[in-house]
Amino acid sequence: MAAPAKAVQAGFEPVPWQINEAPHRWDVTPPDIYAEDRWQPVFAEMRRQAPINKINNSGFGSYWNVTTHKAIQHVEALPDIFSSSFEYGGISLAPMNEPDMEGSDRVILPMFIAMDRPKHTEERRVVAPAFTPAEMERMTGDIRRRTGELLDSLPLGTDFDWVDSVSIELTTQMLAILFDFPWEDRRKLTLWSDYAGNIELFRTPEGRQARLEKIYEMGAYFQRLWDERKQKGEAPDLISRMIHSPMKDMDANEFMGNLILLIVGGNDTTRNTMSGYAYGLNQYPQEREKLEQNSALIPNAVSEIIRWQTPLAHMRRTALCDYDLFGAPIQKGDRVALWYLSANRDESVFERADDIIVDRENARRHLSFGYGIHRCVGARLAELQIRILLEEMAARRLRINLQQEPERVPACFVHGYKKMIVNLSRY
Numbered sequence: 001m002a003a004p005a006k007a008v009q010a011g012f013e014p015v016p017w018q019i020n021e022a023p024h025r026w027d028v029t030p031p032d033i034y035a036e037d038r039w040q041p042v043f044a045e046m047r048r049q050a051p052i053n054k055i056n057n058s059g060f061g062s063y064w065n066v067t068t069h070k071a072i073q074h075v076e077a078l079p080d081i082f083s084s085s086f087e088y089g090g091i092s093l094a095p096m097n098e099p100d101m102e103g104s105d106r107v108i109l110p111m112f113i114a115m116d117r118p119k120h121t122e123e124r125r126v127v128a129p130a131f132t133p134a135e136m137e138r139m140t141g142d143i144r145r146r147t148g149e150l151l152d153s154l155p156l157g158t159d160f161d162w163v164d165s166v167s168i169e170l171t172t173q174m175l176a177i178l179f180d181f182p183w184e185d186r187r188k189l190t191l192w193s194d195y196a197g198n199i200e201l202f203r204t205p206e207g208r209q210a211r212l213e214k215i216y217e218m219g220a221y222f223q224r225l226w227d228e229r230k231q232k233g234e235a236p237d238l239i240s241r242m243i244h245s246p247m248k249d250m251d252a253n254e255f256m257g258n259l260i261l262l263i264v265g266g267n268d269t270t271r272n273t274m275s276g277y278a279y280g281l282n283q284y285p286q287e288r289e290k291l292e293q294n295s296a297l298i299p300n301a302v303s304e305i306i307r308w309q310t311p312l313a314h315m316r317r318t319a320l321c322d323y324d325l326f327g328a329p330i331q332k333g334d335r336v337a338l339w340y341l342s343a344n345r346d347e348s349v350f351e352r353a354d355d356i357i358v359d360r361e362n363a364r365r366h367l368s369f370g371y372g373i374h375r376c377v378g379a380r381l382a383e384l385q386i387r388i389l390l391e392e393m394a395a396r397r398l399r400i401n402l403q404q405e406p407e408r409v410p411a412c413f414v415h416g417y418k419k420m421i422v423n424l425s426r427y
């Protein structure tokens, strides 16, 4: 859809804005901010002083920081002005198909998270039926059984890595089932997803090459799987949805791109929420006790943990025309980073926003799943998996005891943990 040449917002109070040159403390792309878990005061300062601000010439190019709940929702509600398309660089600050950036990756697999209307609507419609409430109901028993079996296999009182043994294992099993992926190879899904979603790899030619190689490896594997299944005339649920889609033009490339999207989308996000649950409740023992005493709080606690963790720190858009965003002069072609991590700590929406409060009344207002036409299509499945994990932990009266500070993912996109040594006890 063609965007207007210039759009100006009416009826909104302007907010203070700024433009700064990197290096600058508001450049929130450097990975160590996240590895060292010290992003909170930086975003808080931006929200106070200039909630919309531009950083010129960062390691990931020039971009606008959008840091408040209200402004992010506003941008996401205007998908015809703020594009997600790979045509202009896509959905993260990683340099992908950027006409003005040297070394920007040009190998793009089409996927609907990085498409605009009307194509986005068409492709999203193909996979959305796999995530309806009825489908969730159908999957519940299986998820509960697998989660229970895994928890029963864990040692009591002995240290182990929660990330590897629980978060990765449960989410990878889920994807293997969703795609009917060969069980013994399921950790390949984790490996591929980690490469595909690792925005830090874009900083060097070697990193970009390594990432591409993994993506090709994944593509070849799925191609084989697809061909075998088509020959036998069988196809698992989600894959068959795509193969038999009424859309005439979902070609092999798009099929592959959307598969990658589902694998990456469903993998480290859910994984890092499961790890965020382990870490977060250790930071707030009173809240943990509240939850242990009242399992009716679990559904709300799931939303609160997703808010608090915010597994994807940002999504990016590209302005298709000049736009006056609460007074900030966004120009056509500008890159706009929507920091969910900051919106979810916005004090004007969430009281004591940095704290976990398991019975927080408005926990569901979080923006961890985004907002608008691209809002996470797998949100129900993610919530279901996490809710069942908490319920099965409660059924066994299991408590997680953190043994040392976790190792965190050093990146401004995937926000999570690489390793977390814990042990389990009963309460």
Ligand code: HEM
Pocket (backbone or CB within 6 Å): 076, 112, 113, 114, 124, 261, 262, 263, 265, 266, 267, 269, 270, 273, 306, 310, 311, 312, 315, 368, 369, 370, 371, 372, 373, 374, 375, 376, 377, 378, 379, 381, 382, 383
């Ligand atoms: C889109 C987060 C789990 C598949 C998104 C977006 C976010 C997100 C932020 C983009 C929203 C936007 O641009 O406005 C999360 C989080 C999860 C999670 C935090 C877990 C806690 C899943 C799961 C799946 C999935 C389990 C599937 C198995 C997708 C897909 C999209 C998407 C396909 C693209 C939707 C579109 O463009 O229309 N997710 N996600 N996600 N997610 Fe998730």
